[in-house]
Amino acid sequence: MLTKKQAKFLKSLQIKKYRKESGNFVVEGAKNVLEAVNSPFVVEQVYGTPSFLEEHAEILADIPCEEASEKELVSAGSFASNNAGIALVKMPRNVPLKVQGDEFVLVLDDVRDPGNLGTIIRVADWYGIKKIVCSQDTVDVFNPKVISATMGSFTRVSLYYCDLEAYLGRANAPVLGAFLEGENVHQMEFPKAGYLVMGNESKGVSEELEAKVTQKISIPRFGGAESLNVAIATAVLCDNLKR
Amino acid sequence: MLTKKQAKFLKSLQIKKYRKESGNFVVEGAKNVLEAVNSPFVVEQVYGTPSFLEEHAEILADIPCEEASEKELVSAGSFASNNAGIALVKMPRNVPLKVQGDEFVLVLDDVRDPGNLGTIIRVADWYGIKKIVCSQDTVDVFNPKVISATMGSFTRVSLYYCDLEAYLGRANAPVLGAFLEGENVHQMEFPKAGYLVMGNESKGVSEELEAKVTQKISIPRFGGAESLNVAIATAVLCDNLKR
Numbered sequence: 075m076l077t078k079k080q081a082k083f084l085k086s087l088q089i090k091k092y093r094k095e096s097g098n099f100v101v102e103g104a105k106n107v108l109e110a111v112n113s114p115f116v117v118e119q120v121y122g123t124p125s126f127l128e129e130h131a132e133i134l135a136d137i138p139c140e141e142a143s144e145k146e147l148v149s150a151g152s153f154a155s156n157n158a159g160i161a162l163v164k165m166p167r168n169v170p171l172k173v174q175g176d177e178f179v180l181v182l183d184d185v186r187d188p189g190n191l192g193t194i195i196r197v198a199d200w201y202g203i204k205k206i207v208c209s210q211d212t213v214d215v216f217n218p219k220v221i222s223a224t225m226g227s228f229t230r231v232s233l234y235y236c237d238l239e240a241y242l243g244r245a246n247a248p249v250l251g252a253f254l255e256g257e258n259v260h261q262m263e264f265p266k267a268g269y270l271v272m273g274n275e276s277k278g279v280s281e282e283l284e285a286k287v288t289q290k291i292s293i294p295r296f297g298g299a300e301s302l303n304v305a306i307a308t309a310v311l312c313d314n315l316k317r
Numbered sequence: 318m319l320t321k322k323q324a325k326f327l328k329s330l331q332i333k334k335y336r337k338e339s340g341n342f343v344v345e346g347a348k349n350v351l352e353a354v355n356s357p358f359v360v361e362q363v364y365g366t367p368s369f370l371e372e373h374a375e376i377l378a379d380i381p382c383e384e385a386s387e388k389e390l391v392s393a394g395s396f397a398s399n400n401a402g403i404a405l406v407k408m409p410r411n412v413p414l415k416v417q418g419d420e421f422v423l424v425l426d427d428v429r430d431p432g433n434l435g436t437i438i439r440v441a442d443w444y445g446i447k448k449i450v451c452s453q454d455t456v457d458v459f460n461p462k463v464i465s466a467t468m469g470s471f472t473r474v475s476l477y478y479c480d481l482e483a484y485l486g487r488a489n490a491p492v493l494g495a496f497l498e499g500e501n502v503h504q505m506e507f508p509k510a511g512y513l514v515m516g517n518e519s520k521g522v523s524e525e526l527e528a529k530v531t532q533k534i535s536i537p538r539f540g541g542a543e544s545l546n547v548a549i550a551t552a553v554l555c556d557n558l559k560r
Contacts, residue, residue, distance in 0.1 A: 196542050199540045
């Protein structure tokens with residue numbers, strides 16, 4: 075059983091301020107909990123339904139586990155239903171990522187929607203992109219809606235939040251940026267490594283960052299839609315990058 | 318001012334049963350309302366804030382308009398905020414689409430999430446795909462969350478709901494289908510026209526429809542994610558189709 079105090083603590087971790095204070099975040103649902111347990115993340119506790127804990131007893135063997143009902147999991151979390159569990163996980167520190175000379179790094183300039191960030195992390199993971207650098211205003215990766223939308227990919231993709239202007243000012247690799255008027259990605263050769271900058275949902279890439287972009291690129295349009303959602307555009311660009 | 322009766326009527330149109338009864342659906346927010354007015358759809362009424370109605374007086378000239386406050390628009394609609402308007406629009410009948418010999422048609426097998434369907438319609442519009450055939454269990458296109466996610470593209474893409482097994486049984490063009498284990502789309506030649514079947518969010522393409530697919534195709538994976546969201550996969554496949 076989840077005590078009132080435990081439920082209140084888990085619930086508080088939906089808010090960034092309390093995650094920062096405690097150094098913890100929560101992971102909800104079977105897929106994400108199992109991915110967290112199977113990853114380098116430090117899982118401090120799993121609250122699970124009796125059937126979830128029993129079914130995964132082997133993989134959960136080294137983790138402190140406690141039984142909780144579906145109702146308790148829902149009231150302590152952000153899901154409308156949860157017949158599996160919630161993991162309490164230690165939040166890693168925000169540390170600069172060591173970029174290798176042969177890899178592409180995603181750069182997110184103020185992506186605000188949790189679903190979009192989570193989906194972008196899942197897309198990056200699909201395409202083997204392991205690092206994402208985010209502006210300070212980009213939504214927090216440890217927001218439970220972001221974690222949920224990653225479908226476990228948060229365990230394989232590292233994020234670093236910083237001042238992007240300063241960061242890209244020090245970059246010594248091509249900086250591609252997604253714009254409505256750029257080079258057609260169906261017709262260009264991509265460099266072997268570098269950065270790919272994606273902009274805010276409504277404003278796109280900011281003027282300050284535009285100045286750091288060395289090559290503007292575009293997804294060709296064949297119909298009437300004015301734009302594509304940022305997670306959709308990221309996926310299409312990664313697919314073009316990797317072919 | 319919106320009367321209580323009008324507000325109640327608009328609100329009722331969030332439910333499919335009432336849309337069917339009245340033959341109407343609602344379109345919310347500046348972008349979608351203006352796209353509806355500028356389209357072949359029959360807009361019966363626009364409820365708008367005084368500033369929205371004034372700013373777009375010219376394009377709204379032939380439409381019956383009524384003033385409403387932001388608060389009234391929110392309470393009569395599905396948005397958390399709406400400083401523009403709501404349009405009451407006549408719902409077109411569900412009629413079979415005439416497929417030309419040189420076009421690609423999307424086929425959706427039981428896509429359930431309104432945000433996914435809306436995003437798929439927007440993606441189809443971006444790539445110049447004008448027709449989508451949906452299974453009877455696919456979420457209704459006139460659901461306000463679907464309309465909202467299309468960002469106006471619902472005015473340029475036609476949908477038809479039917480029994481897909483029977484429909485594809487009569488198809489005399491290639492039927493491509495998205496599967497995790499299919500031909501790598503980075504290495505294959507696409508036919509010039511045909512159908513592209515996308516499956517349900519968790520179950521993928523059903524067995525019954527799999528039997529109608531003439532070519533299974535896949536987006537190559539470079540990392541650890543197990544799958545891609547259906548709207549993301551649709552966008553990547555459309556991009557490959559159109560290059």
